[in-house]
Amino acid sequence: MSACQTPIIVALDFPTREQALAAAAQLDPALCRVKVGKELFTRCGPTIVETLASKGFEVFLDLKFHDIPNTTAMAVRAAAEMGVWMVNVHCSGGLRMMAACRETLDKLNGAKPLLIGVTVLTSMEQDDLAGIGLDVPPQEQVLRLAALAAQAGMDGLVCSAQEAVALKAAHPQLQLVTPGIRPAGSAQDDQRRILTPRQALDAGSDYLVIGRPIAQAADPAKELTAVVAELA
Numbered sequence: 001m002s003a004c005q006t007p008i009i010v011a012l013d014f015p016t017r018e019q020a021l022a023a024a025a026q027l028d029p030a031l032c033r034v035k036v037g038k039e040l041f042t043r044c045g046p047t048i049v050e051t052l053a054s055k056g057f058e059v060f061l062d063l064k065f066h067d068i069p070n071t072t073a074m075a076v077r078a079a080a081e082m083g084v085w086m087v088n089v090h091c092s093g094g095l096r097m098m099a100a101c102r103e104t105l106d107k108l109n110g111a112k113p114l115l116i117g118v119t120v121l122t123s124m125e126q127d128d129l130a131g132i133g134l135d136v137p138p139q140e141q142v143l144r145l146a147a148l149a150a151q152a153g154m155d156g157l158v159c160s161a162q163e164a165v166a167l168k169a170a171h172p173q174l175q176l177v178t179p180g181i182r183p184a185g186s187a188q189d190d191q192r193r194i195l196t197p198r199q200a201l202d203a204g205s206d207y208l209v210i211g212r213p214i215a216q217a218a219d220p221a222k223e224l225t226a227v228v229a230e231l232a
Ligand SMILES: O=c1ccn([C@@H]2O[C@H](COP(=O)(O)O)[C@@H](O)[C@H]2O)c(=O)[nH]1
Pocket: 011, 013, 037, 118, 120, 121, 122, 123, 158, 159, 179, 180, 181, 189, 191, 209, 210, 211, 212, 213
């Protein structure tokens, strides 16, 4: 049973172990989980996950695996054996790839991470999709990938909170993990499909991924407390 009482996941996108741990030291594991992504993991490796877990944090390993079914399933198994709380793969790897991950996790003994499929990155809008040959609105592509993820038995999706209402209607069993969260007044940065924390929760998001607005703030604890208050 998690000690965390909120849906907030803080993205620790830092180039060094010291910076990530300094930010984490200002966060309370009762108020948030943490996310280790490509930059921090590539710099630090699995020990950063172990250290954050030893400090009481549940860790979302956000490496967005995307490869052939066997390779992806073995990567997911390695993440599970690391003890992470959540792991993800790209839905665009296809049904057989996601099903291989599901099957591999189901065969493991002990606690298993939540297996989450990434739909359309929250940094992308319709023009970006057109650029890669997908001339459809983001929500249409998200729903198409969500149907595949549901068929594969995934636990949830990474999507924008802007798609949460439609996704909860179509697939109520899938947990929605939503980056692109911007408290009112925060910089949009490279994100495109954004909502505020309150809007995201009201739309049906289960977990809110927030990086720069909390982790890179002068006072991360204060920013986290403000988001917790907005959600109360
Ligand atoms: O569609 C996606 C999938 C993952 N992310 C990750 O979430 C955080 C968001 O950070 P912010 O600083 O709040 O923008 C970041 O680690 C991304 O890699 C995403 O933004 N969108």
